[in-house]
Amino acid sequence: xxxxxxxxxxxxxxxxxxxxxxxxxxxxxxxxxxxxxxxxxxxxxxxxxxxxxxxxxxxxxxxxxxxxxxxxxxxxxxxxxxxxxxxxxxxxxxxxxxxxxxxxxxxxxxxxxxxxxxxxxxxxxxxxxxxxxxxxxxxxxxxxxxxxxxxxxxxxxxxxxxxxxxxxxxxxxxxxxxxxxxxxxxxxxxxxxxxxxxxxxxxxxxxxxxxxxxxxxxxxxxxxxxxxxxxxxxxxxxxxxxxxxxxxxxxxxx
Numbered sequence: 522x523x524x525x526x527x528x529x530x531x532x533x534x535x536x537x538x539x540x541x542x543x544x545x546x547x548x549x550x551x552x553x554x555x556x557x558x559x560x561x562x563x564x565x566x567x568x569x570x571x572x573x574x575x576x577x578x579x580x581x582x583x584x585x586x587x588x589x590x591x592x593x594x595x596x597x598x599x600x601x602x603x604x605x606x607x608x609x610x611x612x613x614x615x616x617x618x619x620x621x622x623x624x625x626x627x628x629x630x631x632x633x634x635x636x637x638x639x640x641x642x643x644x645x646x647x648x649x650x651x652x653x654x655x656x657x658x659x660x661x662x663x664x665x666x667x668x669x670x671x672x673x674x675x676x677x678x679x680x681x682x683x684x685x686x687x688x689x690x691x692x693x694x695x696x697x698x699x700x701x702x703x704x705x706x707x708x709x710x711x712x713x714x715x716x717x718x719x720x721x722x723x724x725x726x727x728x729x730x731x732x733x734x735x736x737x738x739x740x741x742x743x744x745x746x747x748x749x750x751x752x753x754x755x756x757x758x759x760x761x762x763x764x765x766x767x768x769x770x771x772x773x774x775x
Contacts, residue, residue, distance in 0.1 A: 537697070538697075541693055541697060541699075542693065544699075545691060545692075545693045545699065548568065548691050548699075549689065549690070549691055551563075552564070552568075552690065552691065553689075553690050553691070555690075557586075557589055557703035557704055557707070558589055558592065558593070558703075560690060560701065560703050561589055561590060561593045561674070561701075561703055562593050564672065564674070564691075564701050565590070565593050565594050565597055565674075566593065566594065568672075569670075569671055569672040569699070572669075572670055572671040572672060573597070573598075573670055573671065573672040573673060573674065573701075574597070574598040574599070574600050574628075574666075574667065574670045574673050574674070575587075575590055575597055575598065575599045575600065575673065575674040576599075576600050576602075576663070576673055576674065576675050576676075577599050577600070577601055577676065578601070578602070578611075578734070578735070579601060579611055579614050579615040579618060579724070580611070580724060580733065580734040580735070581724050581726070581727050581731060581732050581733060581734050582676065582712050582716070583618070583676060583724075584618050584621075584622075584716065584719075584721040584722070584724075585676075585704070585712060585715050585716050585719065585721065586674070586676040586703065586704060587599070587618060587622055587624065588622060588719045588721060589703065590624075590674070591622040591623060591624055595622070595623050595624055595625050595626075596625050596626050597624075597626060598626045598628055598670075599624055599626060599627045599628065600628050600630055600663065600666050600667070600673075601615060601627055601628065601629050601630065602629075602630045602631075602658075602659050602662060602663055603629050603630070603631050604631075604632065604658040604659055604736055605631070605632065605637075605644070605658060606644075606647065606658065606736035606737055606738055606739075607736060607737065608726060608734065608736075608737045608740075610724065610725040610726050611724070611726075611734060613725065614722075614724045614725060615627070617722050618721075618722065621721070621722055628666065630662045630663060630665075630666040631662060632657055632658045632659075632661070632662050633657075633661070633662065636657040636661060637657070637658075640653065640657055641654065641657065641658075647736070647738045647739055648738075651739060651754055651757065651759055652759065655762045658736075659762050660762070664696075667696075667698065670698065671698060671699065672698055672699035672700070672701060673698060673699075673700060673701070674700075674701045674702075674703065675700055675701070675702055676702075676704055677702050677704070677705065678702075678704050678705060678706075678707050678708075678712070679705055679706060679708075680707075680708050680709055680749075688702050688705040688706075689702070689705065690702055690703065690705050690706075709749065729742060730742030730743055730744075730752075731743065731752060732749045732750075732752075733749050733750045733752060733753055735753050735762065739753065739754050740752055740753055741755050
């Protein structure tokens with residue numbers, strides 16, 4: 522009896538998934554209770570050495586994670602997505618933190634010209650479809666940049682919104698990569714305390730009421746009593762850019 526190529530592919534895929542699940546379980550057992558610095562030492566220098574990158578928006582809290590990264594390995598690749606819609610203050614802050622921490626491998630990721638030409642020629646897509654705007658300006662470029670890596674580090678924290686309330690220190694992403702969240706169980710008070718203890722420069726917009734900073738057109742200052750990310754995509758149900766939770770689109774402009 523012959524076996525179809527699709528069956529072989531399915532078997533291989535299933536085996537790979539089982540291997541990934543087992544590896545995740547092993548890592549959680551070994552590293553799941555480590556503090557942020559120790560977890561980063563394990564994943565950057567041992568578990569995924571040479572196969573891991575860090576995602577950073579260089580936003581309000583980003584410098585805390587980047588300081589921990591710089592203490593472990595200043596040559597760690599840091600992927601920074603310049604969507605073309607960022608605040609000028611964010612671009613300035615990136616340069617400030619890069620110099621302050623001595624980071625040696627910041628990789629700026631940008632949307633592809635053909636995607637912008639086909640879907641956002643006048644740079645107003647965010648006014649019509651914020652999900653698709655994020656998709657071509659953030660998700661697609663980031664997925665391409667992640668190509669060489671088996672794992673990546675994010676600065677997500679449980680306290681930031683309901684969708685992040687169950688974060689684990691290490692996760693298996695839908696694309697088969699491992700995602701490491703060293704600050705997953707830090708609350709806002711700890712972030713602020715560590716930020717001050719590390720004597721880190723503030724993002725210029727923080728004192729203007731921006732505790733969470735994304736693209737200029739889709740970020741506003743937060744009012745008293747609102748949660749930290751309420752200024753992102755204000756008035757919409759949208760709470761994530763898509764890097765961590767990407768919507769599906771029937772048509773992809775290429």
